[in-house]
Amino acid sequence: MLKRAATVAAVCGLVGVALAMDPINKAKIVGFEPSGTGVGENPDGDGTAHFTYDSITDTTEIRVTITGFLPNTTYGVSINSNGLNDVIVENLAITTNPAGNGSWRWVALQDQCADLSVVIFRYNGDFDTSDIVTSDEVRAIGAP
Numbered sequence: 001m002l003k004r005a006a007t008v009a010a011v012c013g014l015v016g017v018a019l020a021m022d023p024i025n026k027a028k029i030v031g032f033e034p035s036g037t038g039v040g041e042n043p044d045g046d047g048t049a050h051f052t053y054d055s056i057t058d059t060t061e062i063r064v065t066i067t068g069f070l071p072n073t074t075y076g077v078s079i080n081s082n083g084l085n086d087v088i089v090e091n092l093a094i095t096t097n098p099a100g101n102g103s104w105r106w107v108a109l110q111d112q113c114a115d116l117s118v119v120i121f122r123y124n125g126d127f128d129t130s131d132i133v134t135s136d137e138v139r140a141i142g143a144p
Helices: 002-021
Strands: 024-030 032-034 046-054 059-067 074-080 088-095 102-109 117-121 138-142
Touching: 032 046, 046 117, 046 138, 059 074, 059 088, 059 117, 074 102, 088 102
Parallel strands: none
Antiparallel strands: 024 046, 032 138, 046 059, 059 102, 074 088, 074 117, 117 138
């Protein structure tokens, strides 16, 4: 009986610690605004971004969804976080379906949930600027 009581107390203690730690930090961007060439190219372009940080794995899952963009077109995604520009740039991230919708998922190291924005762009093919989004490439911006 004493062993069972000690086991129950230990399990309850572990559950209490797990509930108190809450290792998840989340951020969400609702609504992207067409920008640059995107104002004329996809005036109804919109999207959302979800950021979920897990302190146990020290990673942030990033999910971006876009709607109302050009159909069957490839777009890049740039994540700007913590006051830095172009923390993550993937030039060929999303290829839209025939309705102009698409999504992208990325897992980044560390907490990417603070002070962030998302830029949707069309890569211009310039290898020298492949890690920088230039103003002529921008199609939409999402920010909190």
